[in-house]
Amino acid sequence: MNLTLQVWRQSGPASDGGLKEYRATDISPDMSFLEMLDVVNERLIEQGDVPIAFDHDCREGICGSCGMMINGVAHGPSRGTATCQLHMRSFRDGDTIVIEPWRARAFPVIKDLVVNRSAFDRIVAAGGFISAPTGSAQDANSIPIPKQDADSAMDAAACIGCGACVAACPNGSASLFTGAKISHLGLLPQGQPERYRRALSMVAQMDIEGFGGCTLFGECQAACPKEISIDVISRMNRDFLRAAVTKPSERVGGGGDG
């Protein structure tokens, strides 16, 4: 098949960018979307041009590196599919495809389709963990966890941190990402001690990073390649509200009796 691409080119964080047109000819419908870009890039390199930069790694939909707006839709037209798992059979011969980077204040463009998503790491660092230093654990079967809770925790934990939810959200909110981590850990007995503290700190970090507020458009769950439900946002809001009301205070110092 033959396609026309309109690709966002931007040489650096501080430069202006714009759409540039490329022909993608002799594309096999069995290629993945990224393999199609590989073909275009290899031809550019052969001509001595600078290829289109894009993040990618595992190419099996799990590392979360890839992601681009394809005809205005995060990860393109296939539901529950990351860009690397999207195949060209989803398009028709002669199509024009517009490819842009994630657009969000908290994800500045680095180059072409590559954006800076380090804000996600900082949200996790703010509290997206269970403090269990190595060596401190008891036997794994000592706390039974109802299968339903373990399954729901796994549904939320499936997030790959790609950022499609932010890119799809009209407000540029990171609520689906943050809610997914708060739900994953908050559904498990091991996550209870830090549950409310976690909700407060992660939500606070989300605001510091410049993500927008959530007004429940629901675009995020439609774009999520792992089809994480916006129920996780309700859960985050419940935990946050309860935490804000009860304000888990932290005792500083003291303690020891020797």
Add this chain to the structure above:
Amino acid sequence: MTLELNARIPAGPLAGKWDRHRFEMKLVNPANKRKYTIIVVGSGLAGGSAAATLSELGYNVRCYCYQDSPRRAHSIAAQGGINAAKNYQNDGDSIQRLFYDTIKGGDFRAREGNVYRLAQISVNIIDQCVAQGVPFAREYGGLLANRSFGGAQVSRTFYARGQTGQQLLLGAYQALEKEIAKGGVTMFPRAEMLDLIVVNGRARGIVVRDELTGKIEPHLADAVVLATGGYGNVFYLSTNAKGCNATAIWRAYKRGAAFANPCYTQIHPTCIPVAGEHQSKLTLMSESLRNDGRVWVPKRKEDVGKSPTDVPEQDRDYYLERKYPSFGNLSPRDIASRAAKEACDDGRGVGPGGRGVYLDFADAIRRLGEDRIRERYGNLFEMYERITAENPYKVPMRIYPAVHYTMGGLWVDYNLMSTIPGLHVAGEANFSDHGANRLGASALMQGLADGYFVLPLTIGDYLASTKLEQVPPDDPAVRAAVADVERRTSRLLSVKGKRTVAAFHRELGKIMWEYCGMARDAAGLRKAMELIPQLREEFWRDVTIPGSGAELNQTLEHAGRVADFLELGELMCRDALHREESCGGHFRTEHQTPDGEALRDDANFAYVAAWEYAGDGKEPVLNREPLVYENIKLSQRSYK
């Protein structure tokens, strides 16, 4: 000069070695730990868990990854599970049995002491991960569920749907982020290690290129850990992520770290077959599928073009069940892969090009219902359908072997230290625990054992027993290493030839797959050793890399990695040629039993081959570490 390969396996009975060693190792007192800086390269299961744990202990840690976030390391893609000798199923498992299965699975080419420790630690890993919130699969009673993996007759594999690696890595990543927030770990994402800095014979730092600015700088420390994964991408097509590379371990090799058993590569039997020339990587279908899927090809060549549903039961050859009745579809990977190759070589392969076999779930769906199968493997089935546009609930999957894992790696002793003092190597990057073939669900186990439980202790012993001088940033060794990297980078950019990096990489991959893949022979290996240097020479004469070194330049990054693969590939062939036997993943067609199984030569090859760099253009030196078996009897591996 030959190296002294002292494996430092503690004396005494097998079961007490690790305990005894832990007591005998020196400790760094808590107040002194913060005076030490440790570099960890790689943020996967081994690197991420090591960095987090070292920081918990109080060390200053600097952790590096080439991806934009430590959460994206390729451990994330591991699907099926992690082994542990918990014996929760009461099916006869024990530490001794996991130890024996692993040694046997590796075709008796791994160290007893290391593997026994791995089996012991396996139980702690599961405890640790559950405490961190890893949502392992559970039964209705709330207890942990298990499944079976190849090479074992017990159910000891813990799993989180088909995303076990993801969940374990997120556990380690979250612990790492916790330590980053506390200030114990400084994280350097989008940073690539391009050389090792050795001062007075000890590893004291690395040279790093910032991928965004192109800046090349030295980073100094008291000890260095490489947890940079395997080198399967030397084959171009593999199940590895596109960025996986051997540069860190190859640079360390060229600075004096011995490279052990480079020819031991694992070809995984169940991957989605190649669809065409454009193929950029191969996708694994988890081994766990062989719990319920049955592998077959038509008995007769005439039937290969038929739709699988039109081939009646009596005309199907369930060849694994036929050849290996006691392990059946759960035979180890090397054996299942070779059997698939034989069936296809025999003209009975299915799908385009005849390079495929069926993995059929019809029986399991009849027995358990589609819902139960969806619950177990739903995400894998969806992935398969997305890639092939075929529905595996209705028609059997088509699968074919693909490069998946490398058992070889930098040589390490029991403390996971390489032949360069202060340079430690963890996870797939080292050679230590899997012998000539890794069993399924053992990579995650080894990565986390190394990172959570072994390295944090053994590095302390190294630091406590070594007097380290301060290294000034302008030390001649530091300046020389930086200058080497700068020279190499500008040399790559200045070739300005005509062929793309990807074209060279594809050609190398074809040579490696053809001559150093699932079956090898002396003539083919010699041929590859002629072709690879020619290709390497052409690369340095005709490669083209647009753009500059002072910006994000993904082609330049790829070029550096391919340049190293072009050297490593030759060493792999050299190692495969010298090992005149078949063992595990290394199958020399000259050495096989009458029924086509790997024929080992224990009298002459029961050793680790540790190759030592001797300078460019010179033949590397072969050093041998004999493998001593005091607790098990070497035998012909049988899964019949």
